[in-house]
Amino acid sequence: MSAVDDPWLDPAQxxxxxxxxxxxxxxxxxxxxxxxxxxxxxRYLVTAFTFFALGGMLALGMRMQLAQAGSTLVGPDLYxxxxxxxxxxxxxxxxxxxxxxxxIYTVPLMAGTRTLAFPRLSAFSYWVYLxxxxxxxxxxxxxxxxxxxxxxxxxxxxxxxxxxxxxDIWAQMVTFTEVSAxxxxxxxxxxxxKQRAPGMTLARMPLHLWATLITSLMVVFAMPAVMLATxxxxxxxxxxxxxxxxxxxxxxxxxxxxxxxxxxxxxxxIFLPALGMVSTVVETFTRRRxxxxxxxxxxxxxxxxxxxxxxxxxxxxxxxxxxxxxxFMGASMIIAIPSGVQIFCWLATLWQGRPRxxxxxxxxxxxxxxxxxGGLTGVMLASVPLDLQLxxxxxxxxxxxxxxxxxxxxxxxxxxxxxxxxxxxxxxxxRAGQWSFWLLFIGFNVTxxxxxxxxxxxxxxxxxxxxxxxxxxxxxxxxxxxxxxxxMSVLVTAWNLLRSLRRGEHAPxxxxxxxxxxxxTASPPxxxxxxxxxxxxxxxxxxxxxxxxxxMSGLALDKRELLLTSxxxxxxxxxxxxxxxxxxxxxxxxxxAALFVGSIYTPWAVVIGALPVxxxxxxxxxxxxxxxxx
Amino acid sequence: xxxxxxxxxxxxxxxxxxxxxxxxxxxLTIWICAAMYFLVVAFTVGLLLKRRAPSGxxxxxxxxxxxxxxxAVVAGLAVLGVASVRTDGALAAPFGDAPLHLRVTGHQWxxxxxxxxxxxxxxxxxxxxxxxxxxxPVRISLASSDVIHSFWVPSLHGKRDLIPxxxxxxxxxxxxxxxxxxxxxxxxxLQHALMGLTVIVSSRAAFDAWYERQxxxxxEPTSAHARAGRQAFMDAGCATCHTxxxxxxSGRVAPDLTHIASRRxxxxxxxxxxxxxxxxxxxxxxxxxxxxRMPAIDLDAPSLQAIVAYLxxxx
Numbered sequence: 001m002s003a004v005d006d007p008w009l010d011p012a013q014x015x016x017x018x019x020x021x022x023x024x025x026x027x028x029x030x031x032x033x034x035x036x037x038x039x040x041x042x043r044y045l046v047t048a049f050t051f052f053a054l055g056g057m058l059a060l061g062m063r064m065q066l067a068q069a070g071s072t073l074v075g076p077d078l079y080x081x082x083x084x085x086x087x088x089x090x091x092x093x094x095x096x097x098x099x100x101x102x103x104i105y106t107v108p109l110m111a112g113t114r115t116l117a118f119p120r121l122s123a124f125s126y127w128v129y130l131x132x133x134x135x136x137x138x139x140x141x142x143x144x145x146x147x148x149x150x151x152x153x154x155x156x157x158x159x160x161x162x163x164x165x166x167x168d169i170w171a172q173m174v175t176f177t178e179v180s181a182x183x184x185x186x187x188x189x190x191x192x193x194k195q196r197a198p199g200m201t202l203a204r205m206p207l208h209l210w211a212t213l214i215t216s217l218m219v220v221f222a223m224p225a226v227m228l229a230t231x232x233x234x235x236x237x238x239x240x241x242x243x244x245x246x247x248x249x250x251x252x253x254x255x256x257x258x259x260x261x262x263x264x265x266x267x268x269x270i271f272l273p274a275l276g277m278v279s280t281v282v283e284t285f286t287r288r289r290x291x292x293x294x295x296x297x298x299x300x301x302x303x304x305x306x307x308x309x310x311x312x313x314x315x316x317x318x319x320x321x322x323x324x325x326x327x328f329m330g331a332s333m334i335i336a337i338p339s340g341v342q343i344f345c346w347l348a349t350l351w352q353g354r355p356r357x358x359x360x361x362x363x364x365x366x367x368x369x370x371x372x373x374g375g376l377t378g379v380m381l382a383s384v385p386l387d388l389q390l391x392x393x394x395x396x397x398x399x400x401x402x403x404x405x406x407x408x409x410x411x412x413x414x415x416x417x418x419x420x421x422x423x424x425x426x427x428x429x430x431r432a433g434q435w436s437f438w439l440l441f442i443g444f445n446v447t448x449x450x451x452x453x454x455x456x457x458x459x460x461x462x463x464x465x466x467x468x469x470x471x472x473x474x475x476x477x478x479x480x481x482x483x484x485x486x487x488m489s490v491l492v493t494a495w496n497l498l499r500s501l502r503r504g505e506h507a508p509x510x511x512x513x514x515x516x517x518x519x520x521t522a523s524p525p526x527x528x529x530x531x532x533x534x535x536x537x538x539x540x541x542x543x544x545x546x547x548x549x550x551x552m553s554g555l556a557l558d559k560r561e562l563l564l565t566s567x568x569x570x571x572x573x574x575x576x577x578x579x580x581x582x583x584x585x586x587x588x589x590x591x592x593a594a595l596f597v598g599s600i601y602t603p604w605a606v607v608i609g610a611l612p613v614x615x616x617x618x619x620x621x622x623x624x625x626x627x628x629x630x
Numbered sequence: 631x632x633x634x635x636x637x638x639x640x641x642x643x644x645x646x647x648x649x650x651x652x653x654x655x656x657x658l659t660i661w662i663c664a665a666m667y668f669l670v671v672a673f674t675v676g677l678l679l680k681r682r683a684p685s686g687x688x689x690x691x692x693x694x695x696x697x698x699x700x701x702a703v704v705a706g707l708a709v710l711g712v713a714s715v716r717t718d719g720a721l722a723a724p725f726g727d728a729p730l731h732l733r734v735t736g737h738q739w740x741x742x743x744x745x746x747x748x749x750x751x752x753x754x755x756x757x758x759x760x761x762x763x764x765x766x767p768v769r770i771s772l773a774s775s776d777v778i779h780s781f782w783v784p785s786l787h788g789k790r791d792l793i794p795x796x797x798x799x800x801x802x803x804x805x806x807x808x809x810x811x812x813x814x815x816x817x818x819x820l821q822h823a824l825m826g827l828t829v830i831v832s833s834r835a836a837f838d839a840w841y842e843r844q845x846x847x848x849x850e851p852t853s854a855h856a857r858a859g860r861q862a863f864m865d866a867g868c869a870t871c872h873t874x875x876x877x878x879x880s881g882r883v884a885p886d887l888t889h890i891a892s893r894r895x896x897x898x899x900x901x902x903x904x905x906x907x908x909x910x911x912x913x914x915x916x917x918x919x920x921x922x923r924m925p926a927i928d929l930d931a932p933s934l935q936a937i938v939a940y941l942x943x944x945x
Binding site: 075076077080148149153155156161162246247250251252253291292295317318319322325326329330333334336337340341343344345347348350351352353355357365368369372373376377379380383384385386387388389390391392393455456457458460461462463464465466467470471 | 639641642651656666670674687689692703704707710714715718719738777780784787788789790791793794798814815817819820822824899920
């Protein structure tokens with residue numbers, strides 16, 4: 001019996017076999033056991049955007065409190081929880097996971113393969129992420145939200161100054177999300193390096209894949225630093241080690257080094273995937289390959305490399321040796337060069353082509369205008385003398401919202417409009433899309449531009465109140481007004497997208513006339529992604545092969561078989577079986593969560609909790625009686 | 631909360647030698663950045679306007695453009711980098727022995743201020759307020775008794791952190807007479823927002839007169855009411871934490887009150903130092919600055935008023 005994809009097989013029959021092999025299990029059990037990267041990716045997106053909305057509401061709460069001098073709407077204790085949970089949510093539960101969610105969904109499709117490299121691992125990482133996020137928010141709802149900032153500087157975060165469990169919850173939430181992010185990163189790197197469609201050489205690889213690859217490598221190097229740091233912090237608090245406690249011979253600055261060694265790359269971990277999205281959308285809406293493709297790839301790599309050499313620019317005011325500061329100042333300024341080069345290449349591509357100014361592209365233009373301003377204030381903050389004045393003031397708040405909202409959220413929402421037809425099979429409304437863009441663009445600038453001026457007027461960050469007559473009142477009120485407009489934009493986008501699920505036009509496979517492989521299959525794609533293994537003859541196979549896309553046959557239909565290709569040239573290498581649905585990733589995630597949560601309360605949880613983790617891992621890795629691969 | 635701001639203050643309106651140097655660097659930076667930003671925005675907005683243009687620039691032209699643009703970015707950064715290093719060096723330049731040496735210690739959430747005496751100069755201790763003579767370099771040793779704080783008086787200089795295990799130092803050189811506000815700039819817990827600091831720069835003569843008064847022990851109360859207040863102060867346990875030089879009160883964990891009446895604010899810049907505010911503060915400090923370390927002490931109205939009268943006499 002022919003169990004392989006062969007060109008003479010009846011397409012309907014082949015389809016039926018693929019559906020049987022790649023389908024999820026039925027019912028709620030199937031939903032819990034699924035390893036379909038598209039379902040997991042969608043879950044990531046829904047969860048991350050939910051956290052985005054929650055974190056946004058906290059931001060509105062802070063803006064309401066700061067709208068007037070001496071306001072008593074929010075007290076000091078709630079306020080410190082608001083800004084800690086807001087920033088922690090946005091960094092750990094929204095920005096990193098949402099970028100990974102987009103990657104989990106799009107990378108296998110764009111690379112032209114049937115699924116991710118380690119599908120169970122990505123199922124596991126989603127559950128860990130969800131449980132970690134739920135823990136943080138449940139804690140916040142019962143007034144146990146972390147309250148020492150998303151950076152939790154020691155010794156403030158030591159139990160002497162922060163008794164209770166708030167800081168432990170923060171530290172363990174970090175552990176949850178970092179385990180999850182690392183697992184996804186490993187999966188993405190492997191997928192991009194080993195599972196690209198035959199013919200998709202590195203030189204033809206879409207920039208979105210480059211950006212995801214480089215970001216994932218950054219995750220692998222940056223996240224362990226913060227996991228180590230939070231583990232040491234928890235030990236300080238739980239078992240009385242004194243790593244960061246000056247009273248016990250520890251070093252409070254050590255925490256800052258370890259945190260920012262992760263914390264600065266973290267910013268680029270959020271920002272680089274967005275650059276890939278910008279390139280993707282610019283290419284599609286100009287119908288051209290990006291100008292200076294090799295330069296773009298080098299710029300991404302250079303950014304990633306330098307991102308690890310800047311962390312001290314968060315610490316100029318601590319009084320480190322001047323020579324060291326100068327080195328980090330140099331590195332912090334140099335990183336502006338690759339960004340400048342990329343801005344040029346996008347604008348060049350747009351000027352060469354005849355851009356269609358649809359919603360996704362508008363968001364990318366908004367990205368350029370907003371992000372570049374944030375980049376320039378970043379150069380100012382890189383300068384030691386200027387930073388001494390601007391550091392920890394509202395100027396910095398303005399700066400990093402320009403780079404993070406401008407540099408990541410604008411491209412992300414643009415990308416969401418762009419891939420929405422692929423995700424859901426429905427077209428989002430264009431008019432509402434344009435409205436959402438202009439509301440966000442105006443609301444954003446009205447909210448955050450005045451904060452530069454507040455910082456220059458001496459307003460420090462993380463203050464729950466301020467006195468009248470300091471010249472801060474009007475600008476704060478303006479900023480609050482702007483934040484309401486941002487909220488409106490988010491509502492318009494949410495309404496637009498949700499409405500399209502019912503009333504939107506049905507999306508054809510390639511509604512934007514894009515050139516990359518994810519548009520070569522139905523919208524939304526079947527669980528097996530492609531009827532046949534596609535072959536990439538160009539960086540934009542769908543533009544080159546307008547009539548029919550070349551493909552390869554020979555993959556098994558009765559088991560989950562993938563084609564592995566060589567890392568550089570993407571030559572067909574071996575066939576590999578991909579695991580099917582399993583409940584073990586969820587069980588393992590629950591066991592890991594029990595260990596992490598338990599260790600907030602007693603060190604014995606690590607010992608006792610290791611047992612269920614071991615059991616579930618044994619279950620997960622129990623050898624299957626599958627037929628050996630030929 | 632009432633208005634305690636004395637003057638507006640801004641990074642861009644320097645009143646000290648160091649802040650002035652930083653502003654010069656800022657002026658250079660803002661022009662270079664503005665030029666870069668103008669170019670990017672012009673080319674982005676231009677896209678929306680050129681919609682109907684027939685064809686774009688050639689690859690060759692763009693390649694040259696990319697080289698020119700990159701060189702321009704590098705040149706801009708180089709200018710800023712060199713200027714920053716020079717300013718950084720200038721800020722750190724030693725200016726010989728500063729005639730005035732202070733020690734400022736950060737506490738949750740107030741500033742302990744000591745003028746280190748030496749020779750025939752007596753020491754002075756105060757809190758949340760620093761008086762400086764104009765045009766005189768001053769050396770301030772910084773330390774923290776608990777968590778990390780940051781010393782920031784934008785009109786005079788940038789920030790310097792107060793780290794418990796790492797003593798450090800900042801130098802100021804005021805160039806203008808006036809009252810300048812400062813505030814803790816590193817998040818230090820619940821009342822980080824209400825950890826203000828006032829710097830009063832005056833003429834040398836006014837400063838010397840002030841210094842002489844501060845160096846003297848607390849004035850003997852002249853009225854019976856104030857004397858009763860002193861007694862109530864001692865009885866109510868205030869002396870466990872506060873010092874009033876010349877009396878039995880010698881606590882070290884709270885602000886020195888020897889010349890409290892000469893200060894402009896209460897509660898580290900939280901309230902103006904007026905009779906009503908002082909009395910409200912003593913009656914219930916937790917209401918005004920929740921979480922601060924001063925407990926509300928149960929005082930009957932006459933004792934409260936007497937204590938206020940006594941403290942008000944401590945000029």
